Amino acid sequence: MSRLWQIVQTLLGLILRHPVTGTSVIPILPDGQIVLIRRRDNGLWALPGGIVDWGEDVATAVKREMKEETGLDVVKIRRLVGVYSAPDRDPRMHSICIVVEADVQGNMVVQDKLEVAEIKAFTRSLLPPGEMSHDHLQQLQDYFNNQTTLA
Template identity: 70%
Template sequence: MRRLWHIFQTVLGLIFRHPLTGTSIISRLPDGRIVLVRRRDNGLWSIPGGLVDWGEDIPTAVRRELAEETGLELVKISRLVGVYSAPDRDPRLHSICVVVEAQVNGQMQVKDELEISEVQAFELTSLPDGKLSHDHNQQLQDYLNGLTTLA
């Protein structure tokens, strides 16, 4: 009985005490604009992305999240921008975010209306002022500065 309890505790620990893995996609349209989404939960602009589903790899999650949140298609992942793992980077839970730059195309359209209220493309010179959701200000700034970050 004691052995079974130990196994049960280990499984619970794995499920509830380890960070979840997600991805953010700095999406570049052919004309160079960056695509951002407005989140419904806090009303802030955000880099598209989300959690990696069970059985997915990062590129598959990038393709799925991009389509769900923006309606756009992934052309190619251009580069790794960084891996962000600070326990307080997401106010909801401890997550590790793999951030990539991706070349995208298609028609912008919100598909996941429960999470996203708006999708819009911005010139680099006209990105929204103020706070982006989560730690996306840092992610975007690191990208614009050409950095590859482990934080």
């Protein structure tokens, strides 16, 4: 039994000690506004997104997360904004975030009431001031600077 437990511990260590892959989306409405969500867990504004599910590619995760969190449909993924992997970028875990710009459309409706407190569209000049969740402010700054970032 001791050997079996060692194997289980080794496997759990390998699985749990690897970063989790997720996405953030910079959603652009037809009028050019950017959609943000207010997270329920910390009350901060954030880009929609989440963890890529097992067996799912990143493009599918982007579309699923947009629909789940905002009710909006992804029309087109425009470009890769960056890959963010600093171990402290997410206070909950070490995660790697693949950020894309996407054209979206539809009606904004909170779908996941456990995660999302509010959805709102902002013009660039009227984005909410102050701190944003995780490293989303940096992601937006890189987007506005037309950068593709590996951080």
